[in-house]
Amino acid sequence: MKKTFKLLLAVLVFLVGTGGLFLWHLSIVEKQTKIVFLNIGQGDAILISQGEKQVLIDGGRSGKELLGRLGRQIPFWDRDIESVIATHPDADHIGGLPALLRSYRVHEILTTGAESETETSRLFQEAVVQEIGREPTRIFRGASIAFPHGGTLLVEYPLQPEEGVASPDQDTNEKSIVARFTYGETSFLLTGDLPREETFLAEGDPVTVLKVAHHGSKYSTSALFLEQIRPKEAVISVGKNSYGHPDAGVLERLRSIGARIHRTDEEGDVRYDCLLHLKKCVYVR
Helix, strand or coil, X not given: CHHHHHHHHHHHHHHHXXXXXXXXXXXXXXXXXXXXXXXXXXXXXXXXEECCEEEEECCCCCHHHHHHHHHHHCCCCCCEECEEECCCCCHHHHCCHHHHHHHCEECCEEECCCEECCHHHXXXXXXXXXXXXCCCEECCCCCEXXXXXXXXXXXXXXXXXXXXXXXXXXXXXXXXXEEEEEECCEEEEECCCCCCHHHHCXXXXXXXXXXXXXXXXCCCCCHHHHHHHCCCEEEECCCCCCCCCCCHHHHHHHHHCCCEEEEHHHHCCEEEEEECCCCEEEECC
């Protein structure tokens, strides 16, 4: 009888202990924050994740590639993405989003309101209406997304919502959303495809990590802009292309200010983990 009682007591202690450990682990996971620049080829897709809160900025060109990469970063049981931001209506930024909308429960789509006459833009708009049931929400400077355990995504550009539909021959890059994600001491400037950043961005506050605009195009990331923001690290989201991305001049300018360069075509997914106890984000791979 005593042996049985001792055995039951041991089992109870074990269950209570492991249960407490499990709850402690859940509380840690819930607060974990990461920002991942997904390797989706020649395009952009950035995931900001904290526990079960997910924000995706752009979706690359291929739905298959996007879903494959997200599957490595989001647990299989989590089928919700709270916010999707489409920085501008270029195919290499929104082409993968219709597949995402059919595979995940996306709570809201955020855009500047800019549209394009391209087939990719039309398919994206149709998917939004079919899967979300309403038009995208327009955002501009001052809009923000707060994360419950620290971290804020703040839109810095454009200054006002966009109107009208761009024709296929118009440059939609100048309408790109630019946002800054700040977590403790670390800040990320996410520039979409914006050219001549110093012309459009009113403030050039220093940043820790720069997402290099337009995959390293020669029309972005000027010496003046880099002198203003002084990034310690730079991430270039790029794949095989015929445009000469990233431009050799851009790479040289980044090196000249001492920025550590990460490229998705060389490293795969580029990930930063944000550490609550240190109040900063660190490069993982």
